[in-house]
Amino acid sequence: MAEEQGTAETEATQANGADNLPQVSIISQYVKDLSFENPNAPAVYQWQGQPQIDVQFNIGPQKIADDVFEVMLKIDVRAEAADKVAFQVELAYAGLFGLRNVPEEQLQPFLLAEAPRILFPFARRILADAVRDGGFPPLMLEPIDFGALYMSQLQAQGDQLAEIETAGQA
Structure with missing residues (x-):
């Protein structure tokens, strides 16, 4: 009976907006x-060997409006x-991204892990096309586990805070 009443209240609340x-x-x-920069063209197309590729990522969330x-x-x-x-x-x-009624403790994990996971395949394709259009084989970046990166950053921050607290107590 209590379950029926709770369901009725929930439906009524949602129906009322x-x-x-x-x-x-x-x-x-x-x-x-x-x-895209190709500073050594056309000589670069005569070079032998595979280039060394360095890839750097940065994730920047920003609140735009409510x-x-x-x-x-x-x-x-x-x-x-x-x-x-x-x-x-x-x-x-x-x-x-529109985020409504998301608990405060879930905002950062979404903005730093889930949102980049959603964006990455599109950014990856744009990069591959830009490199191909520059006369090189398409650059196919490996998938990235943004959730694991987020968790490792949290762990590193926790370790750093623990070191600061330990140093302060000494």
């Missing part, structure tokens, strides 16, 4: 900045061969 369930939506995805956040995935790729730059690509790919 009181929407308190967590909701997440992707409002838009877009390229904020894209730069319940709206922008998450920017910045990817910098630099390929070098024979101590010269073969190519360099910088991509800032972002998404606008």
Whole structure:
């Protein structure tokens, strides 16, 4: 009987417009900045050997308005061969996310792990196309476990705080 009453109250509350369930939506995805440099063309196409490729990631969440956040995935790729730059690509790919009724403790995990996971396949394709259009084989970045990266950063921050607290007690 109590279960029936609880269900009736929940249905009535939702019917009256009181929407308190967590909701997440992707409002838009877009390229904020894209730069491709091929400083040693056309000589680069005569070089022998595979270039060394360095890939750097940065995730930047920002509150835009109530319940709206922008998450920017910045990817910098630099390929070098024979101590010269073969190519360099910088991509800032972002998404606008609507987050309603999401508990405060869940905002950071979503913005730093889940949102980048959603954006990454699109950014990966843009990078591959830019490198291919620059005259090189497409650069296919390996999938990234943003959840594991987020958890390792939390662990590192926790370890760092523990070291500071221990040093303060000594």
